Amino acid sequence: MSHTPQLASDRAWAARDIHRKPTNPDGALAGLSFAAKDLFQIGGEITRAGSAVFDNDSPAKNDAAFVAKARGMGATLNFTTNMDALAYGFITNNPEYGLACNPLDERRICGGSSGGSAASVAAGLVDFALGTDTSGSIRVPAAFCGTYGYKPSAGIFSTEGVQPLSPTFDRPGIFTRDAKLLSRVAHALAQSGTLDSTAAQPNKIGMLAGQFASGLDPAVKDSIRAFSDSLVARSGIEIAGVQAARAATYILVADEAAQIHVGNLRSQPESFDPETRHRLAAASLIKPEWCNAARKIQADFAWRFECLFKDFDILLAPCVNMVAPFAEDIEKPRETGHPPLRASLGMLTQPISLIGAPVVAIPLETSLGFPTAVQLIGRIGSDAMLLNFAKDLGCQI
């Protein structure tokens, strides 16, 4: 008997029909349903991470710690969700599971790589969903689908039993339809002692500008401005080196991904889908001096943010510079001199990944009828403050 809603199968939001009951029906998440990205270990199942590369692996003995905790808190796992193969992408166009379409318009993409999780939540098929964010893989689909998304500081959620892409940057995280539930689920699933429910409210909020305000679709710009105008103590905060920071993230993630998969590239290249195989093969050629340069930028860029966090408790920035694009437009140039849409999708999330900051993505309406989202960025370890603030804003989709 299938437990996956037909809609999730039809729209390529589901990966596999894997159903697991709660291990403790009376926990803090009792009665809630969830879906988990296809890269979390599920006991008795092969962890595929959206790729045939692992199809000859043994089934996992146990659930990933994050999944086990959700079931231990009373939630029911309904299915696993579609993702870009090996979590290396921003589209959720999986060679086996298909192109996940946006719940608000089938012709548009839902973003990735945790796109199936975001879409399943946005469509109301589950109460919450688990995903991962390395370069923006929770924040981008949250913006395109109109859900809340939470990318935590390292250590808030366990990474045990998660197929890695880039261990330095990978963060398990959560999607919900409202901020109150986001906070509730986050506190229930956090590792002991990592989230303080009595965290103070932020005193001062700033709005990042410069590259973070450049090239925004006017509807996204208006929406972000309307949200931020009443909140920020100062707008127009410029931080230098955003494009280089984005490039540093790109290089470091690619290098770590190649290191993880180079063994399989040598021994079973045919088991990868061509696009992922060729991307990883190129990444295996990255020069050590590029990684050294990227790490220096990482240290300096983090220091620049630390200086800003002396004056501000929260910094705001858009998640993406456009609403969910049409699938057919992904490879087209936006306009003369602009890169293709595909290349733009992580531009505003990758620089934040570089510094390891926690982010809550808050969905916003736009005049186009499709959502966008703003990143609430805090200093490392300020997760509880971000979650409480998001909850108190009382935003409901």
Add this chain to the structure above:
Amino acid sequence: MSQQNRDEELQKIAAMLAEKGIDLPPDAHPDVNAHWRILEAMACSMETYSEIPGASLR
């Protein structure tokens, strides 16, 4: 770019992959090369960081 330059680029990619022990068919090399050029562009973009006033990269 001339056909000769293109061929040389692809030969270089094939040699670099062989050095890493990765054996892909020749028809994969143009695609790998396209991704390699993106990585090279990212490396160039990182070089601009040192021009930022106050950048500390030591």
